[in-house]
Amino acid sequence: xxxxxxxxxxxxxxxxxxxxxxxxxxxxxxxxxxxxxxxxxxxxxxxxxxxxxxxxxxxxxxxxxxxxxxxxxxxxxxxxxxxxxxxxxxxxxxxxxxxxxxxxxxxxxxxxxxxxxxxxxxxxxxxxxxxxxxxxxxxxxxxxxxxxxxxxxxxxxxxxxxxxxxxxxxxxxxxxxxxxxxxxxxxxxxxxxxxxxxxxxxxxxxxxxxxxxxxxxxxxxxxxxxxxxxxxxxxxxxxxxxxxxxxxxxxxxxxxxxxxxxxxxxxxxxxxxxxxxxxxxxxxxxxxxxxxxxxxxxxxxxxxxxxxxxxxxxxxxxxxxxxxxxxxxxxxxxxxxxxxxxxxxxxxxxxxxxxxxxxxxxxxxxxxxxxxxxxxxxxxxxxxxxxxxxxxxxxxxxxxxxxxxxxxxxxxxxxxxxxxxxxxxxxxxxxxxxx
Amino acid sequence: xxxxxxxxxxxxxxxxxxxxxxxxxxxxxxxxxxxxxxxxxxxxxxxxxxxxxxxxxxxxxxxxxxxxxxxxxxxxxxxxxxxxxxxxxxxxxxxxxxxxxxxxxxxxxxxxxxxxxxxxxxxxxxxxxxxxxxxxxxxxxxxxxxxxxxxxxxxxxxxxxxxxxxxxxxxxxxxxxxxxxxxxxxxxxxxxxxxxxxxxxxxxxxxxxxxxxxxxxxxxxxxxxxxxxxxxxxxxxxxxxxxxxxxxxxxxxxxxxxxxxxxxxxxxxxxxxxxxxxxxxxxxxxxxxxxxxxxxxxxxxxxxxxxxxxxxxxxxxxxxxxxxxxxxxxxxxxxxxxxxxxxxxxxxxxxxxxxxxxxxxxxxxxxxxxxxxxxxxxxxxxxxxxxxxxxxxxxxxxxxxxxxxxxxxxxxxxxxxxxxxxx
Numbered sequence: 001x002x003x004x005x006x007x008x009x010x011x012x013x014x015x016x017x018x019x020x021x022x023x024x025x026x027x028x029x030x031x032x033x034x035x036x037x038x039x040x041x042x043x044x045x046x047x048x049x050x051x052x053x054x055x056x057x058x059x060x061x062x063x064x065x066x067x068x069x070x071x072x073x074x075x076x077x078x079x080x081x082x083x084x085x086x087x088x089x090x091x092x093x094x095x096x097x098x099x100x101x102x103x104x105x106x107x108x109x110x111x112x113x114x115x116x117x118x119x120x121x122x123x124x125x126x127x128x129x130x131x132x133x134x135x136x137x138x139x140x141x142x143x144x145x146x147x148x149x150x151x152x153x154x155x156x157x158x159x160x161x162x163x164x165x166x167x168x169x170x171x172x173x174x175x176x177x178x179x180x181x182x183x184x185x186x187x188x189x190x191x192x193x194x195x196x197x198x199x200x201x202x203x204x205x206x207x208x209x210x211x212x213x214x215x216x217x218x219x220x221x222x223x224x225x226x227x228x229x230x231x232x233x234x235x236x237x238x239x240x241x242x243x244x245x246x247x248x249x250x251x252x253x254x255x256x257x258x259x260x261x262x263x264x265x266x267x268x269x270x271x272x273x274x275x276x277x278x279x280x281x282x283x284x285x286x287x288x289x290x291x292x293x294x295x296x297x298x299x300x301x302x303x304x305x306x307x308x309x310x311x312x313x314x315x316x317x318x319x320x321x322x323x324x325x326x327x328x329x330x331x332x333x334x335x336x337x338x339x340x341x342x343x344x345x346x347x348x349x350x351x352x353x354x355x356x357x358x359x360x361x362x363x364x365x366x367x368x369x370x371x372x373x374x375x376x377x378x379x380x381x382x383x384x385x386x387x388x389x390x391x392x393x394x395x396x397x398x399x400x401x402x403x404x405x406x407x408x409x410x411x412x413x414x415x416x417x418x419x420x421x422x423x424x425x426x427x428x429x430x431x432x433x434x435x
Numbered sequence: 436x437x438x439x440x441x442x443x444x445x446x447x448x449x450x451x452x453x454x455x456x457x458x459x460x461x462x463x464x465x466x467x468x469x470x471x472x473x474x475x476x477x478x479x480x481x482x483x484x485x486x487x488x489x490x491x492x493x494x495x496x497x498x499x500x501x502x503x504x505x506x507x508x509x510x511x512x513x514x515x516x517x518x519x520x521x522x523x524x525x526x527x528x529x530x531x532x533x534x535x536x537x538x539x540x541x542x543x544x545x546x547x548x549x550x551x552x553x554x555x556x557x558x559x560x561x562x563x564x565x566x567x568x569x570x571x572x573x574x575x576x577x578x579x580x581x582x583x584x585x586x587x588x589x590x591x592x593x594x595x596x597x598x599x600x601x602x603x604x605x606x607x608x609x610x611x612x613x614x615x616x617x618x619x620x621x622x623x624x625x626x627x628x629x630x631x632x633x634x635x636x637x638x639x640x641x642x643x644x645x646x647x648x649x650x651x652x653x654x655x656x657x658x659x660x661x662x663x664x665x666x667x668x669x670x671x672x673x674x675x676x677x678x679x680x681x682x683x684x685x686x687x688x689x690x691x692x693x694x695x696x697x698x699x700x701x702x703x704x705x706x707x708x709x710x711x712x713x714x715x716x717x718x719x720x721x722x723x724x725x726x727x728x729x730x731x732x733x734x735x736x737x738x739x740x741x742x743x744x745x746x747x748x749x750x751x752x753x754x755x756x757x758x759x760x761x762x763x764x765x766x767x768x769x770x771x772x773x774x775x776x777x778x779x780x781x782x783x784x785x786x787x788x789x790x791x792x793x794x795x796x797x798x799x800x801x802x803x804x805x806x807x808x809x810x811x812x813x814x815x816x817x818x819x820x821x822x823x824x825x826x827x828x829x830x831x832x833x834x835x836x837x838x839x840x841x842x843x844x845x846x847x848x849x850x851x852x853x854x855x856x857x858x
Contacts, residue, residue, distance in 0.1 A: 164633065211827065215834050217831045220633060221826075221830050222830060225778060225826050225830070228777075228778065228819065232816040233816070235814065236483075237483065239816070354641070355640075355641050358637045358638070361634065362634050399652075405641075405645045412634075412635050416624040
């Protein structure tokens, strides 16, 4: 068995079991029926919904897309029937591949149906609209932070260390980032903040690595305690330092850096090419981590260490060193994620990451420990986080507090029902003792 | 000594220093971890207190300045820890005053009473987390389960009206049911879909906070005539009354008997009952448990029912013994007993009596932190930082022994059966 064989053990794709396929298909059918009945026939016969695409800064746009106005009832009935059709197709044919892609499609259609239903206006009076571009921009902030966190998780867990302290690294990065960006407070402040955030996150990762690699402590315990520690430390420092010295917490937002020309493309332009530097950094990081993990010799070593450390050690790979490097780099990525969060939210507040680090962890699991999968999962969670805060501005007869549960409930549903028994790297979370 | 007395036949053998250390290893490591935790706290105070930093900044201004800076430093840290001690255990001067004049006993005993009041629900929640740990299950959702226990319990306590002898047990039972409902979710999901309990319980915590806010703004539970997120008040017949009477000024209450009962139950359950034995076998060696015919799915669900039920009980005991109503910040944040319970269970090595001592210690730190904030202005979150540091040190006993150069000692590391995501 060569190193490559060991490292690629994770890549042997186990086909989705047919029982689970049926469960997913049933969920799709239920969602389709619910959409057609509740969002379709549940809205008035002459209700209209409108979707607009205006970029946020419309003066720069060379051309504008007009509003799309549709009849709520029949649009949603059709959308529901499409979902129903997809569900029945999966149930009957049980395709070997593409089940999750179809499920993703159903989720997206459901989101549109939900929004059409939320903004419906009865009669020919003024029609409320929802701005698709604004929705995507808003979701991209949460998605970006989740991608940073999920990448951090991929880095650590591919080498066999469970990093549950992502939330703590977010908190540390956000705090340090806010202080540094406020002190420097110039054009370069967020570059400095990102570097300091990476250092802080990397140090937290180093502490995790030190305790769990050198002293073989339980990684989940250390991670959970680190999150508690960072949470209370940030609260302490907030009262002790930031409150008396508000100049340390100005809450500047990172300025958008529009990519020339490209940012004028409708919908895509504002979402992908008019973002802060952190967004572009995230895209670069996804590419770099993917490439490094799957196309380089070092990545091969990392995956071998995560699957079978004893075998990796036999062929001369320094297991402990690989794990140290990956956990520290992973911590640094999560630290930058914390700065990115702060740079899109403003002033540091205690507890304002509200569990995003854990959702990122779930995104990593849902993405099956791959950067690309983590991105897809992060988009899904990011949109649901943003929607839960946005839907309340429309006439939705659901309490704000119920809406706030959705991202977490979706996470549970995803971890429980849809992915089932995923296979993590074989040595994930198991201490390695070299004798 | 007693060994040789009861077995006179065995030759008397002097115990070496190393053997003595081994026999007391866990206690020594815990004590040293406590010391190290306080050192970490002192370092944090030193580096963040303006007065201390100012003193050190003037270090090169005169010959006496370094000494002065050191004095300011020690005074600040000392004042913080002194107010922690005085506020959570006993104020020596007040105690002397009471002893000599016979007056002011209420003030003198208040710190201890507060520490006990804080420790009562903490013991219950921590034992729930500890039982789960012993089974190899990581219940991070104790806080959410306690919130649900609070919601269920306060509903029963405020909406039903009956005599105390029925009302108190019924209220507590409602709390247990609330916690069980919330605990059943991760248990069933883990047993039947393989969802890892860590993610599920963390997410359920956040769902529980939203549910609490929703309940507090609902007409059913909101205090009539209130616009804020505050619940109806529990009937006096459903509250846990102060032990020394309502006018004593001491808040320590009948909840203490509830937690004593829970400790006895946990001891019996883990050491004497056959289900408890199945639990521990599952935690120590899952494959051996499977081979001996223990149904892993049933064990997982049962663990979460018991652990969640105890967390729910802790939630309602907390509400029924202190503020007899729920508010928006009930158990929210890192100070929630469900999170402290995780660290307490680890510190107490998941054993019932260990958890009692650990709860008292962490309760003292929490209560003392509040007193410290009141007298010195140092934020009480420092107490939580110290608690986390202590647990980190306890979780790495080898590190503690290296710091203090203790050799020749065995290390009984805190071992759990959590094995990444696949288990």
